[in-house]
Amino acid sequence: MNDTNIVVVGATSAVAQAAIRQWAQRKQALTLIARSASELERIASDARVRSAPSVVTIIGDLTDATFIAETARTMNLPRTALVAYGSLSDSARADTDAAYLAAELNTNFVSAALWAQALAERMATDSATGGTIAVISSVAGDRGRGSNHAYGAAKAGLTAFCSGLRARMAARRVHVVTIKPGFIDTPMTAHIVKKGALWATPEAVAAGIIHAIDKKRDVVYLPGFWRLIMLIIKHIPERIFKRLKL
Amino acid sequence: MNPQSLDQPWGRGFSAKHSHVFASHQAISAKNFLPRGLGRSYGDLCVNDGGTLLHTFRRDRLLSFDDVHGVLTCEAGASLADIAEAMLPRGWFLPVVPGTRYVTVGGAIANDVHGKNHHGGGTFGRFVKSCALYRTDWESTQQLAADDEMFHGVIGGLGLTGVIREASVQLKRVPGPGIEQETILFGGDGSIDNYLALDEASKPWEYTVGWIDTLDRGLRGVFFRGRHCDGPDEWLSPRSAKLTVPFDAPRWLLGRWSAKTFNSLYYRANSLRTARRETIPLWQYFFPLDSVNHWNRAYGKRGFIQYQFVVPAAAARETVPRILAHLREANVASYLAVIKTFGDMPSPGFMSFPMAGTTVALDIPAPDAHDRRALDRADAMVADVSGRVYPAKDARMSATMYQRFFPQWQELEAMRDPAISSSFWRRVTQTAD
Numbered sequence: 001m002n003d004t005n006i007v008v009v010g011a012t013s014a015v016a017q018a019a020i021r022q023w024a025q026r027k028q029a030l031t032l033i034a035r036s037a038s039e040l041e042r043i044a045s046d047a048r049v050r051s052a053p054s055v056v057t058i059i060g061d062l063t064d065a066t067f068i069a070e071t072a073r074t075m076n077l078p079r080t081a082l083v084a085y086g087s088l089s090d091s092a093r094a095d096t097d098a099a100y101l102a103a104e105l106n107t108n109f110v111s112a113a114l115w116a117q118a119l120a121e122r123m124a125t126d127s128a129t130g131g132t133i134a135v136i137s138s139v140a141g142d143r144g145r146g147s148n149h150a151y152g153a154a155k156a157g158l159t160a161f162c163s164g165l166r167a168r169m170a171a172r173r174v175h176v177v178t179i180k181p182g183f184i185d186t187p188m189t190a191h192i193v194k195k196g197a198l199w200a201t202p203e204a205v206a207a208g209i210i211h212a213i214d215k216k217r218d219v220v221y222l223p224g225f226w227r228l229i230m231l232i233i234k235h236i237p238e239r240i241f242k243r244l245k246l
Numbered sequence: 247m248n249p250q251s252l253d254q255p256w257g258r259g260f261s262a263k264h265s266h267v268f269a270s271h272q273a274i275s276a277k278n279f280l281p282r283g284l285g286r287s288y289g290d291l292c293v294n295d296g297g298t299l300l301h302t303f304r305r306d307r308l309l310s311f312d313d314v315h316g317v318l319t320c321e322a323g324a325s326l327a328d329i330a331e332a333m334l335p336r337g338w339f340l341p342v343v344p345g346t347r348y349v350t351v352g353g354a355i356a357n358d359v360h361g362k363n364h365h366g367g368g369t370f371g372r373f374v375k376s377c378a379l380y381r382t383d384w385e386s387t388q389q390l391a392a393d394d395e396m397f398h399g400v401i402g403g404l405g406l407t408g409v410i411r412e413a414s415v416q417l418k419r420v421p422g423p424g425i426e427q428e429t430i431l432f433g434g435d436g437s438i439d440n441y442l443a444l445d446e447a448s449k450p451w452e453y454t455v456g457w458i459d460t461l462d463r464g465l466r467g468v469f470f471r472g473r474h475c476d477g478p479d480e481w482l483s484p485r486s487a488k489l490t491v492p493f494d495a496p497r498w499l500l501g502r503w504s505a506k507t508f509n510s511l512y513y514r515a516n517s518l519r520t521a522r523r524e525t526i527p528l529w530q531y532f533f534p535l536d537s538v539n540h541w542n543r544a545y546g547k548r549g550f551i552q553y554q555f556v557v558p559a560a561a562a563r564e565t566v567p568r569i570l571a572h573l574r575e576a577n578v579a580s581y582l583a584v585i586k587t588f589g590d591m592p593s594p595g596f597m598s599f600p601m602a603g604t605t606v607a608l609d610i611p612a613p614d615a616h617d618r619r620a621l622d623r624a625d626a627m628v629a630d631v632s633g634r635v636y637p638a639k640d641a642r643m644s645a646t647m648y649q650r651f652f653p654q655w656q657e658l659e660a661m662r663d664p665a666i667s668s669s670f671w672r673r674v675t676q677t678a679d
Binding site: 014025042043045046049050051185201203 | 247248304307308309310311318321332335336
């Protein structure tokens with residue numbers, strides 16, 4: 001039994017659900033935050049059946065700055081947190097719909113950064129124990145690509161924010177892990193039926209996240225081969241890169 | 247848990263064109279769709295060529311567990327693998343498991359699956375206390391109790407009666423993660439008398455099953471009987487699959503001679519352990535093939551089918567050897583086949599496959615026209631003694647035969663959700679010829 005609290009922001013995402021299951025099986029106490037009350041209740045039930053000793057649910061708009069600040073201030077003190085939501089932006093729509101582009105950037109970057117910041121400050125209030133925050137960014141943030149420029153830019157911002165936050169909080173015993181998954185077979189990508197060897201299951205990615213948290217890693221690519229792929233992609237000269245249909 | 251292919255059934259061998267929808271809590275707007283779990287049916291039962299597949303495998307939450315009575319309520323996309331792993335550490339196991347744990351609860355209900363404890367426990371459907379069913383003509387989800395008329399159609403209803411959203415299943419208490427197993431050789435005289443006697447004498451054992459070499463005139467075989475027992479904690483979860491079949495086996499590897507060689511080696515390997523009592527992890531006892539990823543590739547690109555028939559107890563002694571001799575003489579290649587004697591526990595499902603009698607399941611790689619004719623004759627022999635062939639493993643039986651095996655099929659047709667269909671159902675309900 002381990003009753004130190006783990007907070008999951010965006011608990012209904014496929015990766016978050018897989019991580020919650022693995023933590024529940026390890027008998028961890030959980031606080032789950034999401035927008036959809038009915039889905040969240042099912043996920044909480046699942047965690048309870050799988051042996052989580054206590055599960056608290058908090059329902060709200062994850063992108064609302066007031067909700068973020070209030071929740072981080074009043075929730076049970078977390079020792080571990082996972083920020084796990086995102087929206088796979090439709091680049092074509094973002095080309096012409098400015099309000100949509102702004103909302104997507106807000107969801108994928110601004111609100112996620114606010115959560116990381118607020119959780120870090122809350123964890124730092126208990127200087128004896130501190131804590132670890134894992135933030136799901138993406139390999140898409142390593143370089144802006146034509147096919148998903150809005151999503152990639154938001155994740156690039158989030159990666160940079162996490163890097164800076166990690167440095168700011170290092171002396172205050174709060175650790176930040178940046179998670180960069182590649183393609184994951186989830187409802188968010190369900191429209192893609194043909195999936196090749198690059199696709200990972202949410203279960204495998206969740207296991208990688210939990211391992212990275214346990215080992216206090218700084219930046220992890222999941223699966224690990226993405227580090228190499230992105231190394232190559234980052235080094236393609238822009239003159240050539242802009243012509244590639246990536 | 248994800249299926250290995252969204253389009254193909256487990257036996258592969260053909261491809262179909264589908265559009266895909268992933269089940270959510272929302273209403274279903276698709277027309278001509280088929281609910282599908284992990285796609286482990288061997289043939290076109292989990293295929294809806296030209297239509298839509300409604301994938302349920304992500305609706306897999308465990309919703310409540312009453313640990314006094316052992317009743318688990320879960321979403322129907324939950325796999326038996328997941329349930330077993332979650333519940334075994336708490337001392338509970340599934341009441342019935344088929345030969346693979348990679349099936350969903352919804353699939354186990356829709357096919358009313360059976361296992362090695364059928365003689366004492368009956369089918370999976372007997373342990374379903376209630377289920378939540380969505381039908382397009384109801385436009386809503388309703389809770390069905392075990393005495394509802396619709397419930398009797400849902401159990402063994404091949405997924406045609408609506409989308410099973412949730413189910414409550416009676417689990418069983420087990421002493422731990424082990425199985426105490428005994429291995430005994432039988433046969434050699436061309437009959438199954440030896441097997442039947444062994445099976446009769448093993449009734450007190452919770453689990454019984456035989457492997458039979460159908461290519462051997464003597465019908466030699468290996469009988470396994472087992473019961474739950476305790477085991478070390480590391481057996482509580484299965485070892486992850488270490489082996490993967492990386493590509494399709496070439497055709498030359500799949501003929502009758504390879505099958506003969508394989509069967510001999512298998513028999514010899516087991517003859518070394520005969521009459522021995524040993525304790526093994528239950529995963530290994532129930533799901534030996536689950537430890538090899540993609541084992542269906544071992545049958546090559548053209549796939550395989552399984553031919554599983556059951557004949558009533560009174561006819562078994564005579565009919566089983568006759569059918570096996572017929573297939574052997576027709577040169578139908580088959581690797582080791584499974585033989586099991588069902589009990590007489592009635593299923594709540596009126597379309598359920600098992601009946602009191604003896605069942606045999608044979609793997610047949612890429613059946614050609616000749617194999618198919620031989621199987622058609624075997625169908626007739628099964629029908630003549632009022633037996634049945636198992637739809638979950640079929641990809642070939644004729645409409646005429648299906649309707650002889652399941653004369654009550656029109657009752658299921660009457661209960662079918664008008665928006666749901668499958669390639670299998672269209673095949674076996676066309677006008678009999």
